[in-house]
Structure formats: C-alpha cells, structure tokens
Amino acid sequence: MSTDPTPEASTESPSLYYFVGLVFLWLIPCFVVWVSLSSLLAAPAVWVADLILTSALPDIIESFTLAGPQALLATHFGELDGEIVSAQVAGYRLAYPLNTRILTYSIPFYAALHFATQTSSGSSGNEGNFTGFGKGLLLLYPLLVLGLISVCLKNLMLGLGPVFIDSASIGASVIGLMFQLNTLMVPPLAPILVWAWQSRDSALLQQLLAKTKG
Amino acid sequence: MARFVGIFLLVLLVLFGLEMLEPVHIRVVEPFTGFIATLSVLLITPFDDSVIAYGRVIRDGVNGFAVSIESGCNGVEATIVLIAAVLAFPATWRQRLMAIGWGFLAIQIANLLRIISLFYLGQWNLEVFTWIHLYLWPVLIMLDVLVVFIIYLRYLSGHAEALEITAAA
Numbered sequence: 001m002s003t004d005p006t007p008e009a010s011t012e013s014p015s016l017y018y019f020v021g022l023v024f025l026w027l028i029p030c031f032v033v034w035v036s037l038s039s040l041l042a043a044p045a046v047w048v049a050d051l052i053l054t055s056a057l058p059d060i061i062e063s064f065t066l067a068g069p070q071a072l073l074a075t076h077f078g079e080l081d082g083e084i085v086s087a088q089v090a091g092y093r094l095a096y097p098l099n100t101r102i103l104t105y106s107i108p109f110y111a112a113l114h115f116a117t118q119t120s121s122g123s124s125g126n127e128g129n130f131t132g133f134g135k136g137l138l139l140l141y142p143l144l145v146l147g148l149i150s151v152c153l154k155n156l157m158l159g160l161g162p163v164f165i166d167s168a169s170i171g172a173s174v175i176g177l178m179f180q181l182n183t184l185m186v187p188p189l190a191p192i193l194v195w196a197w198q199s200r201d202s203a204l205l206q207q208l209l210a211k212t213k214g
Numbered sequence: 215m216a217r218f219v220g221i222f223l224l225v226l227l228v229l230f231g232l233e234m235l236e237p238v239h240i241r242v243v244e245p246f247t248g249f250i251a252t253l254s255v256l257l258i259t260p261f262d263d264s265v266i267a268y269g270r271v272i273r274d275g276v277n278g279f280a281v282s283i284e285s286g287c288n289g290v291e292a293t294i295v296l297i298a299a300v301l302a303f304p305a306t307w308r309q310r311l312m313a314i315g316w317g318f319l320a321i322q323i324a325n326l327l328r329i330i331s332l333f334y335l336g337q338w339n340l341e342v343f344t345w346i347h348l349y350l351w352p353v354l355i356m357l358d359v360l361v362v363f364i365i366y367l368r369y370l371s372g373h374a375e376a377l378e379i380t381a382a383a
Binding site for chain 2: 016020023027031099101102105109176177180181183184185187188189192193197200
C-alpha cells in the first residue's frame with residue numbers, strides 16, 4: 001500500500017480519460033461491425049428463444065424466426081371482426097415483428113469496453129483479446145435470450161390479450177416488469193457488469209479498487 | 215467483488231421495482247419527467263423560441279415535430295444504477311450521499327443533452343434519430359454512470375490514503 005498518494009494520483013489521472021477515450025474510439029468500429037452482422041449476432045439468441053417459447057407455449061406460438069435484423073413471432077391466432085380466433089378460422093396468422101437491435105446493441109458496447117481495456121492495459125493481467133471476448137459473449141447471450149422472451153411475452157399480452165394471459169399463467173404485471181427490466185436496464189448495464197467482472201484483475205480496475213479496499 | 219455484485223443487484227431490483235409501482239410512477243416519475251421536459255425547453259428557448267413543453271412532450275411550434283419523454287429517457291434508470299453501485303460499495307453515508315447527488319447531476323446533464331440533441335436530430339432525419347435514440351444514447355448514458363462511479367472510487371481511494379497518512383503521522 002502506497003503512503004504517498006500524490007505521484008500515483010498524477011499517473012492515474014490520465015488513465016481514466018485515456019480509457020474513456022479508447023471506449024469512444026472502439027465504439028465506432030464495434031457499432032459498424034454490429035450493424036453489418038446484426039442478424040448473425042442475433043441468430044443464436046433467437047434460435048434458443050424459439051426453442052423455449054415454442055416448448056413453453058406450443059398452443060400459442062407457432063414460431064419465432066429471424067428475418068434480417070428483425071425477428072418475427074408467429075402465433076396460432078388470427079383476428080376476425082375484432083375477435084381473436086384461431087388462425088384457421090381467421091384465414092391468416094397474427095405475427096409480431098421484433099427489432100432485435102434494441103437488445104443486441106449490448107454486444108458492440110461490451111466489445112468496445114473489452115477491447116479498450118485490452119488496449120489500455122496491453123492485455124496484462126487479463127485474458128486474451130478474443131478468448132475473453134468470447135467468454136463475455138457467452139455471459140451476454142442468456143440475457144439476450146431473456147430479453148427476447150420478455151419482448152415476445154409483452155407483444156403477446158398486448159396483441160392477444162386474455163387469450164394469452166389465461167393460457168400462459170403469467171401475470172400481466174410480471175410480464176410488464178420483465179419487459180421493462182430486460183429492455184431498459186439490462187442491455188446497457190449487462191455489458192458493464194460483464195466487463196467489470198472480467199477486468200477485475202486488469203491494471204485499470206486494480207488501481208481503482210485495491211487501494212480503496214485498503 | 216461478489217459481495218458488491220450481490221448488494222448491487224439487490225438494490226437495483228428493489229429500486230427498479232419501486233419505480234415501476236403505479237403510485238410511484240404517477241407521483242414521482244411522471245412529474246419529474248415533466249420537469250425534465252420543461253427544463254429542456256428552458257435551455258432551448260434562448261436559441262429557439264418556437265419550442266414549447268406540455269407534460270412530457272416537447273414540441274416545435276413551427277413544424278409541429280414533437281418528442282415525448284418516456285421511461286428510459288428520463289435518466290431515472292441510470293440514477294438507479296448509480297445509487298445501487300454507490301450503496302454496494304463500502305463508504306461513509308456522507309460520501310455516498312455526495313456521490314449520489316453529484317452523480318444525479320452528471321446523469322441529468324447528459325440526459326438533457328440527449329433530449330435536446332434528439333429533438334433536433336428528429337427534425338433533421340428520423341432514421342438517424344431512431345438509431346441514435348435506441349442504440350447510441352443508452353450506451354452513452356450508462357458510460358456516464360460508469361465514469362461517475364469510477365471518479366467516486368478514485369475520490370474514495372484518495373480519501374482513504376489521506377486518512378492513512380494522517381494516521382501514520
């Protein structure tokens with residue numbers, strides 16, 4: 001533990017601004033790659049969400065598939081004279097589009113934080129660039145799946161109303177809370193939590209946390 | 215670290231749950247959001263006097279373009295994240311309250327920038343508005359929270375060392 005804060009404080013000061021600057025710089029290529037590959041990046045989460053949704057609600061959901069950056073939640077229902085009826089009776093199928101980017105923007109944000117840390121610390125005391133990044137993605141994807149499921153449940157609740165609520169045995173308030181949490185809070189916050197956990201041994205966080213604990 | 219994460223997530227979920235309660239939303243969040251809209255217009259008016267606010271809506275009186283400030287755009291969620299992080303980290307209550315106060319201010323300054331920039335971006339190009347609104351500003355606001363929290367940790371770090379030096383002397 002240092003007993004002279006002045007020299008360390010002066011060497012620490014630029015590192016925060018340097019790091020934030022690097023995050024801004026990394027955000028640009030990360031967002032460009034994300035826009036180009038957004039459907040590819042969303043695909044694993046959509047696939048898992050499809051498995052879960054069609055298994056849990058087989059009488060309501062026909063499929064949850066990807067169409068470009070959008071995902072489409074197809075139901076077994078249609079609408080006839082303002083009433084929700086089966087798709088066979090209605091002659092068409094109700095489907096709800098979902099913009100996967102409202103959830104997957106957490107990936108470029110996490111990438112920018114991860115690679116900025118790697119750049120600023122020269123990978124010392126941290127996992128390799130791409131191995132660590134891959135592990136971070138593995139932590140983010142379950143949250144993406146949860147986010148997709150939350151948005152789908154909200155769409156079904158608003159679209160099908162009692163037909164869905166009665167058969168799904170999930171309270172409307174629970175769906176509302178899940179939706180708000182997984183769309184407002186999780187996408188921008190999860191990348192920071194994953195990054196902080198992975199970078200807890202990096203030079204940047206060590207400097208900030210170790211001395212405070214002391 | 216595990217203790218920090220546990221307390222952080224607990225406080226986060228409790229505060230977020232409180233925010234979602236209808237009475238809290240009606241009596242606290244909505245009036246606060248209305249105040250943010252009014253404040254945004256007050257900041258815009260010296261440069262553009264055609265802008266008006268009513269409730270959570272900011273409207274251009276000339277071209278009719280309007281934005282409504284909804285949940286997620288009022289800085290409340292970002293403030294909740296900051297409060298949870300500050301409360302989860304060991305410090306005195308005075309330090310915590312100072313961090314929350316200054317942090318709230320920093321978040322709201324960034325949020326006012328977000329609202330005003332989006333208001334004008336929307337009048338220029340709706341596609342750019344949507345993109346920046348949905349994907350970029352949430353990242354920047356959370357980055358703001360992170361920077362505030364790191365500065366707070368640096369303050370605590372410096373304060374702890376100063377105390378150590380005083381004790382050693």
